[in-house]
Amino acid sequence: MIEELSHKQILRYSRHLLMPEVGLQGQLKLKNSSVLVVGTGGLGSPVALYLAAAGIGRIGLVDYDIVDSSNLQRQVIHGTSTVGKLKVESARERLLDLNPDIQIDLFNEPYTSENALRIAKDYDVIIDGTDNFPTRYLTNDVSVFLGKPNIYGSIFRFDGQVSVFYAKEGPCYRCLFPEPPPPGLVPSCAEGGVLGVLPGTIGTLQATEAIKVLLGIGEPLIGKLLLYNALDMSFDFVKLKKNPNCRVCGPNADIKELIDYEEFCGVPGHHADDTSAGAGWDITAQDLQERLARTPNLFLLDVREPHELEIAAIKGAKNIPLGEVAQRMSELDSAEEMVVFCKRGSRSARAIEILASAGFKKMKNLKGGINAWAEEVDTSLPLY
Amino acid sequence: MTTLRIPTPLRVYTGGKSEVTVGGAKVSDALNDLTNQFPAIKPHLFNESGDLRPFVNLFIGENNIKDLQGVDTSIKDGDRIMLIPSIAGGTS
Numbered sequence: 001m002i003e004e005l006s007h008k009q010i011l012r013y014s015r016h017l018l019m020p021e022v023g024l025q026g027q028l029k030l031k032n033s034s035v036l037v038v039g040t041g042g043l044g045s046p047v048a049l050y051l052a053a054a055g056i057g058r059i060g061l062v063d064y065d066i067v068d069s070s071n072l073q074r075q076v077i078h079g080t081s082t083v084g085k086l087k088v089e090s091a092r093e094r095l096l097d098l099n100p101d102i103q104i105d106l107f108n109e110p111y112t113s114e115n116a117l118r119i120a121k122d123y124d125v126i127i128d129g130t131d132n133f134p135t136r137y138l139t140n141d142v143s144v145f146l147g148k149p150n151i152y153g154s155i156f157r158f159d160g161q162v163s164v165f166y167a168k169e170g171p172c173y174r175c176l177f178p179e180p181p182p183p184g185l186v187p188s189c190a191e192g193g194v195l196g197v198l199p200g201t202i203g204t205l206q207a208t209e210a211i212k213v214l215l216g217i218g219e220p221l222i223g224k225l226l227l228y229n230a231l232d233m234s235f236d237f238v239k240l241k242k243n244p245n246c247r248v249c250g251p252n253a254d255i256k257e258l259i260d261y262e263e264f265c266g267v268p269g270h271h272a273d274d275t276s277a278g279a280g281w282d283i284t285a286q287d288l289q290e291r292l293a294r295t296p297n298l299f300l301l302d303v304r305e306p307h308e309l310e311i312a313a314i315k316g317a318k319n320i321p322l323g324e325v326a327q328r329m330s331e332l333d334s335a336e337e338m339v340v341f342c343k344r345g346s347r348s349a350r351a352i353e354i355l356a357s358a359g360f361k362k363m364k365n366l367k368g369g370i371n372a373w374a375e376e377v378d379t380s381l382p383l384y
Numbered sequence: 385m386t387t388l389r390i391p392t393p394l395r396v397y398t399g400g401k402s403e404v405t406v407g408g409a410k411v412s413d414a415l416n417d418l419t420n421q422f423p424a425i426k427p428h429l430f431n432e433s434g435d436l437r438p439f440v441n442l443f444i445g446e447n448n449i450k451d452l453q454g455v456d457t458s459i460k461d462g463d464r465i466m467l468i469p470s471i472a473g474g475t476s
Contacts, residue, residue: 042473130472131472155471156392156393156473159392176468177441178439179438180470180472181437181439181470194473232402236466238466239447240448323424326424
């Protein structure tokens with residue numbers, strides 16, 4: 001327990017100390033606090049930066065990924081000089097430059113049912129900066145079981161959501177979303193895109209809520225969900241109530257320990273972008289190249305959005321965006337063999353599911369999508 | 385008439401519209417009107433037996449219809465219904 005601030009620290013935090021809501025006692029509270037940030041990507045970047053700057057004494061970072069140049073459009077904790085480095089190490093470097101006074105704990109591993117309770121138990125607050133449903137449900141359940149506040153933020157394209165799920169005082173994530181949507185219904189940001197500044201907005205709101213909760217000031221978003229839309233510049237608030245039938249925090253909860261979240265959500269929680277339609281449906285970029293050499297007229301179906309064709313395209317492919325496949329399948333011939341592709345393989349896997357349920361059989365899914373094609377076959381195409 | 389706000393992930397099924405004007409006395413009427421106007425959205429809101437899917441949340445003003453009378457909740461002219469999606473993005 002640190003009981004006083006040094007002269008250097010007083011100067012560093014003087015703008016906090018000037019406000020009675022924080023003051024010296026509040027700053028000492030922050031100094032003695034700990035926050036676990038799950039994910040050091042779009043949301044985790046601003047969260048960790050502002051918490052470090054605010055003087056949170058100990059920050060834990062969980063991520064197993066490495067910095068890629070496509071991250072830098074929004075993951076501002078990393079930089080061009082740390083491309084190729086472990087995200088947690090890249091983040092630590094930046095955070096300690098911003099504030100050498102704090103402790104950073106690194107967990108260079110996926111957050112799973114096996115390690116999550118061990119990792120999270122020594123922190124006061126947990127920040128959900130994850131990017132997939134299995135890890136979100138895991139983060140929620142861990143917070144409920146450990147009795148800690150879960151500062152939730154989620155983004156998609158121009159939309160963001162923020163709440164504080166704290167089962168001791170209000171609803172949890174599962175009270176609002178008892179089950180995830182079926183796989184493929186909601187595209188990931190890697191497929192659907194995201195406005196780079198959006199996680200900045202949502203992440204700084206999460207950091208704000210974390211600091212309020214730690215200081216015990218203001219009205220945190222417990223029992224409230226903030227819905228933000230960047231295009232409309234709209235902020236809507238809705239009330240959330242505890243769900244009496246909630247399976248983790250309700251009076252008759254039947255989930256008492258962590259479960260298999262990938263099975264629960266029907267999708268992988270890690271490397272969620274490496275999607276495929278299943279072994280039987282997949283064709284690799286190289287195999288497709290060989291097939292095209294033998295059968296130049298092989299029918300190719302591109303299920304990406306029309307604006308993506310301007311970035312990269314495979315000549316001769318027919319474009320029907322995923323959202324229109326169900327209505328436009330009369331344009332396709334089920335007797336003719338076809339290869340379906342998108343950017344990385346997950347939308348095309350969904351298109352294959354839709355077509356298979358309508359009786360189509362002669363289909364293949366280009367594994368890794370047009371990005372794999374650009375990497376392995378036609379290197380004149382850009383990766384995106 | 386009531387305004388129904390469509391979240392970004394579902395706008396591909398409403399021709400890109402962010403808001404749809406619907407009629408009816410109850411939430412269920414409004415949803416029927418929506419799915420009549422945009423049939424492609426129906427499987428994303430309802431399961432095979434015609435019930436609202438558990439991850440679909442509808443709010444009238446700031447209240448969840450689950451805390452009111454569900455799809456039987458009455459609506460009046462000028463109400464704004466928000467369809468709140470389950471989104472997972474954050475890192476990648």
